[in-house]
Amino acid sequence: MAEVVNAPRAEDAVNQAGEALQLRDVWLRLGREVILRGVTLDIGVGEGVTLLGENGAGKTTLLRLLASTLRPTRGEGRVMGFDLRDSRAVRDFVHVMPVDGGLYPDLTCTENLAFAARMHGHPADPAAALRRVNLEAAAGRRVRFLSAGMRKRLALARAWMLARPVTLVDEPFANLDDAGRALVRDLLGEVRAGGATLVIAAHEPELARAIAPRALWLAGGKLSELGAQRPAVRA
Template sequence: MSLSASPPYALQLRDVWLRLGREVILRGVTLDVPVGEGVTLLGENGAGKTTLLRLLASGLRPTRGEGRVMNFDLRDSRAVRDFVHLMPVDAGLYPDLTCTENLEFALRMHGQTGDVHGALRRVGLEKVSGRRGRFLSAGMRKRLALSRAHLLRRPVTLVDEPFANLDDAGRALVQELLGELRHIGVTLVIAAHEPALARQIAPRTLVLGSGQLVEA
């Protein structure tokens, strides 16, 4: 099977293998995700979901096979990163920057502007806007990372365990903000252990197991 740009695909993989050290993580993975689609990625702990997201964000290179992100070669990390935002499970914040500074820095990195104060207010962090990332609770860090993803609105947004460390109100906020991204045409891939919640935003479901990706 060849890679194609028509119909428009946000993500494409063809027979991708990935080896880290002696361990084979991905085995012949093939994937097509049209622009604007929402995908829920399921799998047991250690199945390689986080690794797959990192590969799609060009943080890892395939050992074998090929891939494209918004029609750019996956190995062209500079081009790919202009279109992709990865929200990691640990939030990926700068611990010595305040909430405000974390968002401002993210915008500058992408050459964007945005309403940082409004973004913090939306996730209930306006009262701790001057607190450094290292002094935030796990739930606050998750909310700040969610705010950053929503503020950046990258065409492809990859989210790793967005519901972890959040109460019911926080989980509802995740659904609301990620749902808004889907509504404006952002392509979402959500790795989660809460399929019922994730599928409300991203109804297509893929399962990763034994290094292989299959439709649920």
Template structure:
């Protein structure tokens, strides 16, 4: 892992293509209340790379993904996403998509409406019906998300991530609540994102699966990130 003492200054109007790194973190700390969740995280992720984030329950994997998506503000330290400062919420959110473990859908919108809304938020147009067919949800297109099973919601969230194809895509436990066919679909669609140059960070308890699309593994333990031995 390439480490340096500081990050190159960047402004929110700097084109993200000028940065060779998708993610750069330097001595990043996060305290929530009295609890310290992240302790001096330092990490470089080149653009287009796939990272599997390992760690026990409670290690801070989900929290780190939320920080990278600008959903949580670091207590101290530096962080950049495609050259943009993590504290520049708008710029970061324009380039990052987080697929949370609970799918993060709008429960009162249908499958079609969830995908349409996500695309409109990013000024994109795409074949929503085709995406639903791709994940096996064409018959559930008109059902509200709250009435879908956990596995179906996961498939819908996967279709959204695949359609949006943000330059940095963060995925939290993508294999949870899925059968063998669903897991194969996750690998297929995330693999296609990698082929399109998307940087993937996948937090998973199934490293053998995750590393098929995100070969480099790092482990989060006690709030710190280390390269996985043997990776």
């Protein structure tokens, strides 16, 4: 039987850490390739950050590291005050929306949201979440039969519904029309307005920075600050 965890409260997490995300001289090697090189980073609780970089720069990999699904080869990190290597504790506070949505193709839209709510011990309302993203008419359809844009909307509904203290989003504007992109801005804006720390990896800086104004650039394994709001990143 799948383990159900109790959903942490954002206010409890805030009491545990002044910074939501911290990295100190983090290196990450995957096979023979070095992805991150001495990255040091501070992201405050409730802050919105846009992560930019060319294709293949390692943005998705950095999100996976912050979600504790990858461990640093060298260096240290903390998420909401918990050691990055303590995956069990970290994952209680983090929701990841991957570029492919991370959905179960053989489950319906409602079943996907209900399953996610049970796994996180979250008292959620899948029907309300589907209405929020204009997918109520597709509630009983299996995900494998949805368009790419509809799958993106469903993943957004899940992120909005779960509302974790740290939300990491990979390419939320891909495969969406103008109306869909406006919906992304609204929903992620609501997530951040609720107190969540938001990190968005995107190729559309003008869209992402409307929600998450602080911008970081990843290139050659190193982070640099664009339009720095504070000296949180040191190469």
